[in-house]
Amino acid sequence: MGYDLHITRKKNWDGFEDEHGPQISVDEWIALVRADAEMRLDGFCEVRLPEGKVFRVDHPSIAVWTAWSHHGGHGDMAWFHHHHDNVAVKNPDREIRRKMWRLAERLGAKVQGDDGEYYDRFGNPTDDASKTRTYWPALFRHLGFALIWGDPVGGDIPPAPFARFQVYDSFVPGSSNAASQGAITRVLRIAIPKGGGTPEQMAALEEARKYAEARGVKLVIVEE
Secondary structure (H helix, E strand, O other): OOOEEEEEOOOOOOOOOOOOOOOOOHHHHHHHHHHOOOEEEOOEEEEEOOOOOEEEEEOOOOEEEOOOOOOOHHHOOOEEEEEOOEEEEEOOOHHHHHHHHHHHHHHOOEEEEOOOOEEOOOOOEEOOHHHHOOHHHHHHHHHHHHHHHOOOOOOOOOOOOHHHOOOEEEEOOOOOOHHHHHHOOOEEEEEEOOOOOOHHHHHHHHHHHHHHHHHOOEEEEEEO
16 A cells, blocks of 8 residues: 555556556556666565564565665665556655656656646646756745745655655645645554554554554554
């Protein structure tokens, strides 16, 4: 689970409106990765689950952005995966969103979130795809977010202990227009086993409460 951003050439990333619209081929994506000194083609990704097991996905298109400032910290990697004629990244922070935009420019594509919003060169969301290509309007919007409204997507992914939980979401749906800033909500979603988790998980949950309260983040706790 999580919130994905997609590098896509389609009108909408899910292809609902143009199922046979312009595509990004696997070969084209792999060629771009190999030509980018900051990217590494791994062909797999691995995540260690709370119970100690390793979850692994193998696909020839899976690549890692090695220049990400958090690369390797707490086992974190900025994985890019070609999927359904797009390139997807799960729960990207602002730094990764900006890298996605740069890659999208080289592919003649755009960056779009699961809910249909677009992202500009500064990693900020907008409901107007045309605003992602222009520099000065994007800069003014970015300064507005930085100095007045705050990061519309919430900034970096929190470090451990949140990684101990099976589900972690941090995203903001909605428009980035100034008039709608009050409607934007950042969500930290935590899943724990039914009946409560281990002492370590419950201690981490308390840290999550403090994190959410200090940053004005809505904390959603679900039992699975």
